[in-house]
Amino acid sequence: MRYKVADLIKAPPGNARWVDVDDNESVGHDGFQVVSPIQGQVRLMRDPGGILVQGKISTTITWNCSRCLEPLALPIDMELSEHFRPTVAIPGGALVLADPDEEREAITEIDERHMLDLSGVIWQNLELALPATALCRPDCxxxxxxxxxxxxxxxxxxxxxxxxxxxxxxxxxxxx
Ligand SMILES: [Zn+2]
Ligand SMILES: [Zn+2]
Structure with missing residues (x-):
């Protein structure tokens, strides 16, 4: 789930492109397993402070029924809206300064090779999308x-x- 974004960082704000997300490799995480590819489309848009990532991602995870505790497959749809910041300016490109007010979060940093990695924010959003209760069937x-x-x-x-x-x-x- 890594994307090369050197071209976008060099481009003026407002430039954008859509990319496909299709990840077959993520299998496990704390408390749940991913059982179908993490898929979707996101738009990468250059804004004054970096790159804004917006789009819809879906997958299926294993979860447990809140009443009988049996495993169940749970489809998850999530809406991403995350801002990524470059950590270095591009030689010859637009100078991009880190926003001093923005909390430094490693998962939304574009690395020095201009790779934007979506996996951290996808895991974070997946955790937020987990339901407090899930039932194997309505009348469990x-x-x-x-x-x-x-x-x-x-x-x-x-x-x-x-x-x-x-x-x-x-x-x-x-x-x-
Ligand atoms: Zn009994
Ligand atoms: Zn149940």
Whole structure:
């Protein structure tokens, strides 16, 4: 996911080109696996401080159902909008100074060989796109809170726990 951008850095602001993202090599990360290529199209546009990267990327990852904890395939679509800064000026090209106010983040630096590497921002955006909850199916029955059985697969027969809020009432009914 590396792109040579020396030509764009030399060009005046406003120049842009689209590039394809098609990455088959990323396989794993903390807590999830990438199971389909990371694909999409992004526009690289020269702006006064560097290169603005915008576009849509999609992939599929493995994730776990929030209720039954079984693995599931989760399609992810994300919208990138990231600003990359050159770390060196190009000889003979436009002088590009780093923005002193911008936080120095290594993942959005264009290296001294004018390569722009999207992998860091894609991983970061992928992490942000991870859902807090995911279900293997809308009516997933989840795990039994008592024995841990997957209730989609088996009926364990555990009694639901007695609800203490009603025990006083049950006592009254029993005595009447
Ligand atoms: Zn489930
Ligand atoms: Zn059970």
């Amino acid at each position: 029955a989840g795990l039994c809170p008592q024995c841990g059985a997957n209730q989609n697969i088996e009926t364990c027969g555990c009694e639901p726990p007695a609800d203490s809020r009603w025990s006083g009432l049950a006592e009254l009914i029993r005595q009447s």
